[in-house]
Amino acid sequence: MIIEVKNLKKTYEALVPVKVLKNINFEVKKGEFLALMGRSGSGKSTLLHQLGLLDTPSSGKIIIDGIDLMSLSEKQKSQFRLKKLGYVFQSYALLPELTALESVFLPLMLDNIPKKEYLKKAAKMLKKVGLGKKLNHLPQELSGGEQQRVAIARALVNDPLILFADEPTANLDSEASLTVIKLFRELNKEIGQTIIMVTHEPDDEQYVDRVIWLKDGIIKKDY
Numbered sequence: 001m002i003i004e005v006k007n008l009k010k011t012y013e014a015l016v017p018v019k020v021l022k023n024i025n026f027e028v029k030k031g032e033f034l035a036l037m038g039r040s041g042s043g044k045s046t047l048l049h050q051l052g053l054l055d056t057p058s059s060g061k062i063i064i065d066g067i068d069l070m071s072l073s074e075k076q077k078s079q080f081r082l083k084k085l086g087y088v089f090q091s092y093a094l095l096p097e098l099t100a101l102e103s104v105f106l107p108l109m110l111d112n113i114p115k116k117e118y119l120k121k122a123a124k125m126l127k128k129v130g131l132g133k134k135l136n137h138l139p140q141e142l143s144g145g146e147q148q149r150v151a152i153a154r155a156l157v158n159d160p161l162i163l164f165a166d167e168p169t170a171n172l173d174s175e176a177s178l179t180v181i182k183l184f185r186e187l188n189k190e191i192g193q194t195i196i197m198v199t200h201e202p203d204d205e206q207y208v209d210r211v212i213w214l215k216d217g218i219i220k221k222d223y
């Protein structure tokens with residue numbers, strides 16, 4: 001199992017504490033393409049943030065690739081995020097002054113990969129997402145769907161163990177959405193990329209291996 005989640009709980013400590021994840025248990029196999037679904041406020045993003053080391057659970061365990069995330073120091077956590085995890089969000093979060101190629105090689109450059117190698121890898125990844133002809137375009141010169149594909153290339157360029165995506169198609173028109181979801185499916189099939197994606201789109205079900213349906217912070221359905 002690439003992910004094991006045991007008795008996971010998350011409560012936000014507000015004036016009145018908000019119990020968002022109540023007692024979550026599940027496992028994910030390597031190479032699975034999993035969708036997290038459920039109504040607004042059911043806890044999908046919160047769960048994704050716990051799994052992706054972007055937040056700290058209140059209690060319970062998350063084990064990724066045999067490593068108990070709660071045992072890691074802050075420094076180890078950031079290394080783990082950088083080396084092992086990839087993220088795609090609803091907003092593409094591209095820096096406006098970086099070209100597509102620069103956005104994608106940045107994580108490799110920060111990881112001290114030699115220039116020749118990072119240029120090659122970044123260009124290859126952009127080609128894979130269908131942007132081989134737009135390497136030197138700035139975000140403002142790309143459509144929403146293209147910007148999201150740059151973000152996907154950036155998330156995948158250092159071969160993450162798991163790709164996390166939170167409503168990656170929410171800002172896209174239906175054609176661009178379809179391109180993105182089909183790209184995920186292809187990456188999952190071709191390179192066995194493990195993907196955990198939050199989505200609102202009932203149509204997305206046909207592209208994934210499995211759906212976990214959250215309701216009020218518990219798993220209501222798993223199919």
Ligand SMILES: Nc1ncnc2c1ncn2[C@@H]1O[C@H](COP(=O)(O)OP(=O)(O)OP(=O)(O)O)[C@@H](O)[C@H]1O
Pocket residue numbers: 012013014018020038039040041042043044045046047
């Ligand atoms: N930092 C926070 N502090 C307090 N409450 C929070 C915080 N983040 C989220 N919540 C609450 O937790 C609940 C679940 O939020 P979450 O963002 O996980 O839902 P979601 O399923 O992703 O919804 P959506 O589909 O609208 O994105 C909501 O009631 C939200 O108000």
Ligand SMILES: [Mg+2]
Pocket residue numbers: 044045046198
């Ligand atoms: Mg959300």
